[in-house]
Amino acid sequence: MSAPDGFEDDLLHAITRTGEGFGPHGPAGLAARGLARGRRRWRRRSAAAAVGGAAALALVGTGAVYLTDGSPAASRPAPAASGAPDSGGAGSASPTPGSSPSSSAGPARAAGVSGDEVLAAFRALLPEGRVSNASAAGTDFQDRPGGGGSPAAALVLDDGRGGAHITISIARVAEDDPRRRDAGCPDKKYVPYDACTESTLPDGGRLTVFQGYEYPDRRVATKRWFATFLGKDGRLIELNEWNAVSQKGGPVSRATPPLTPEQLKAVVVDTAWDRVVAALAEPVPVRPGGPGKEYTQEEILAVTAKLLPAGLKQTETGGQPGFADFVVNDGKGKSLVQLNVQDWSRDPSAGGIFGSPETLPDGTKVVVRKQPGKLVMWTVDTLRPDGLRVVVSAFNSGSQVTAATRTNPALTIEQLRTIALAPDWKLKK
Numbered sequence: 001m002s003a004p005d006g007f008e009d010d011l012l013h014a015i016t017r018t019g020e021g022f023g024p025h026g027p028a029g030l031a032a033r034g035l036a037r038g039r040r041r042w043r044r045r046s047a048a049a050a051v052g053g054a055a056a057l058a059l060v061g062t063g064a065v066y067l068t069d070g071s072p073a074a075s076r077p078a079p080a081a082s083g084a085p086d087s088g089g090a091g092s093a094s095p096t097p098g099s100s101p102s103s104s105a106g107p108a109r110a111a112g113v114s115g116d117e118v119l120a121a122f123r124a125l126l127p128e129g130r131v132s133n134a135s136a137a138g139t140d141f142q143d144r145p146g147g148g149g150s151p152a153a154a155l156v157l158d159d160g161r162g163g164a165h166i167t168i169s170i171a172r173v174a175e176d177d178p179r180r181r182d183a184g185c186p187d188k189k190y191v192p193y194d195a196c197t198e199s200t201l202p203d204g205g206r207l208t209v210f211q212g213y214e215y216p217d218r219r220v221a222t223k224r225w226f227a228t229f230l231g232k233d234g235r236l237i238e239l240n241e242w243n244a245v246s247q248k249g250g251p252v253s254r255a256t257p258p259l260t261p262e263q264l265k266a267v268v269v270d271t272a273w274d275r276v277v278a279a280l281a282e283p284v285p286v287r288p289g290g291p292g293k294e295y296t297q298e299e300i301l302a303v304t305a306k307l308l309p310a311g312l313k314q315t316e317t318g319g320q321p322g323f324a325d326f327v328v329n330d331g332k333g334k335s336l337v338q339l340n341v342q343d344w345s346r347d348p349s350a351g352g353i354f355g356s357p358e359t360l361p362d363g364t365k366v367v368v369r370k371q372p373g374k375l376v377m378w379t380v381d382t383l384r385p386d387g388l389r390v391v392v393s394a395f396n397s398g399s400q401v402t403a404a405t406r407t408n409p410a411l412t413i414e415q416l417r418t419i420a421l422a423p424d425w426k427l428k429k
Contacts, residue, residue: 110275110278110279111279112138112139112140112279113138113139113151113275113276113279114138114140115135115136115137115138115151115153116136116138117138118136118137118138118151118152118153118170118276119134119135119136119153119155121272121273121276122136122153122155122168122267123155124272125266125267125270125272126157126166126259126267127157127159127258127259127263128159129157129158129159129160129258130157130158131155131156131157131158132155132156132158132163133154133155133156133245134153134154134155134156135153135154135155136151136152136153136154137149137151137152137153138151139151139276139279139280150169150170150171150280151169151170151276151280152167152168152169152170153167153168154166154167154168155167156245157258159258161254161255161258162243162253162254163244163245163253163254164241164242164243164244164245164253164254164257164258165241165242165244165245165246165247165250166239166240166241166242166257166258166259167239167240167241168237168238168239168240168267168268169236169237169238170235170236170237170273170276170277170280171235171236171237171238171280171283172233172234172235172236172277172280172281172282172283173230173234173236173283174234174283174284174285175234175285176285177283177285178320179236180230180236181320183206183208183228183230183236184198184206184208185197185198185208185210186210187318187325188399189316189318189325189327189336189398189399189400189401190216190399190400190401191212191216191401192212192213192216192218192399192401192402193210193211193212193213194211194212195209195210195211195261196208196209196210196211196212197209197261201269203231203232204232205229205230205231205232205269206229206230207227207228207229207230207265207268207269208227208228208229209225209226209227209261209264209265210224210225210226210227211223211225211261212224212225214242214247214248216401217401220252221252222242222243222244222247222248222250222252223242223243223252223256223257224240224241224242224247224257225240225241225242225256225257225259225261225264226238226239226240226241226264227239227261227264227265227267227268228268229268229269231277233277234283235273235277237268237269237273238268239259239264239267239268241257241258241259241264242257243255243256243257293343293428293429294321294322294341294342294343294428295321295322295341295342295428296321297317297318297319297320297321297323297324300319300323300324300339300341301314301317301319301324301326303422303424303425304324304326304337304339304419306424307418307419307422307424308328308419309411309415311330312328312329312330312410313328314326314327314328315327315328315329316398322340322341322342323338323339323340323341324338324339325337325338325339327398327399328410328411329398329410330410332406332410333396333398333405333406333410334397334398334405334406335394335395335396335397335398335405335406335409335410335411336394336395336397336398336399336400337392337393337394337395337409337410337411338391338392338393338394339390339391339392339393339419340389340390340391341388341389341390341425342388342389343387343388343389343427343428344383344387344388344389345386345387345388345427346387347387354367354381354383355367357383360421362384362385363384363385364382364383364384364385364421365382365383366380366381366382366417366420366421367379367380367381367382368380368381368413368417369381370413374403374404375395375396375397375400375404376395376396376404376407376408376409377393377394377395377409378393378394378395378408378409378411378413378416379391379392379393379394379416380392380393380413380416380417380419380420381420382420382421384427386427387427388425388426388427390419390420390421390425391420392411392416392419392420393416394409394410394411394416395409396408396409
């Protein structure tokens with residue numbers, strides 16, 4: 001069954017949903033009130049490339065505040081998975097999925113798998129019930145003009161307790177693909193949830209099971225549960241389910257999604273996906289020339305620790321390359337602080353995002369933003385003549401998804417300027 005035009009967006013959603021769930025779906029309006037800049041990203045070379053075009057980069061109010069060609073998916077360090085997954089549930093889970101010869105990465109590419117076959121494999125692993133609005137794309141989806149995508153399936157399942165929207169995607173990701181880093185539990189400073197577990201299979205594959213909500217601020221009662229499996233062979237299988245017949249805009253149709261955490265695990269690690277994975281093209285490195293020389297999370301935190309006012313200490317730290325965050329408390333309540341330290345030297349349009357900035361004697365552009373409201377956000381955004389961009393933001397809460405803990409951020413605008421303009425930041429050559 002090929003995906004009809006009207007359902008292709010749902011398939012693309014299935015392909016990319018897990019990573020994006022940690023990013024732009026936070027408090028309403030925060031993303032729109034951030035920085036926007038058109039720029040091509042790694043996502044164009046990923047499974048979601050069929051969307052095409054230059055993506056808008058934003059200083060978003062959730063997830064990673066990430067302004068370069070990296071993933072905006074999550075502002076958290078790579079998780080350290082441990083332990084073994086549970087067994088049972090839907091399907092017949094293999095103890096070492098992804099280890100069979102047919103699914104190993106290599107130059108040979110197996111025969112294609114149709115959308116009908118992907119859907120049939122998916123349906124066979126789900127509980128009994130009435131299926132509607134089903135559609136799927138096979139491995140030929142990745143060969144479409146404009147970049148294609150990954151095989152995926154989406155349907156509504158009613159097991160007698162109410163309909164539920166369920167999607168799955170199957171991809172192969174390169175060693176440097178940010179989706180590998182994102183395949184873990186999200187940072188609770190950005191995405192609150194009821195439960196999330198990470199485990200490692202005997203062969204080294206990483207498994208994450210998440211039980212949370214469609215919207216981090218829970219403005220509607222829609223629950224979103226998912227499982228992701230990152231195999232040693234590079235397979236990334238993502239299964240999402242909701243307690244509604246659509247992920248957005250529809251009423252809640254049941255108390256919880258139909259698959260239990262154990263069933264979610266069983267579906268994503270099942271050997272039924274071996275043939276699909278074997279038919280996928282060799283993953284393309286995100287950065288063919290190798291990783292850029294950017295600050296690591298640890299390097300950013302080390303510099304910032306020296307620049308904080310006396311008495312403030314970094315807690316609840318997180319981040320990823322080019323981005324770091326932490327929480328400080330001056331005795332008046334928690335305050336989240338975020339930093340981007342990134343190289344914009346090769347982008348001739350970089351200065352245009354600043355509008356009418358303050359320009360310092362050395363040519364550094366500075367913009368100060370104060371976002372009022374219940375969740376106050378103060379930002380100092382700087383761009384140096386050599387292209388180094390340092391952005392520092394502080395909030396009047398210890399997270400971006402919980403109520404304010406204080407009237408204003410713990411750091412003043414002058415203190416934010418001191419951090420952003422510090423000579424400690426050097427463009428890496």
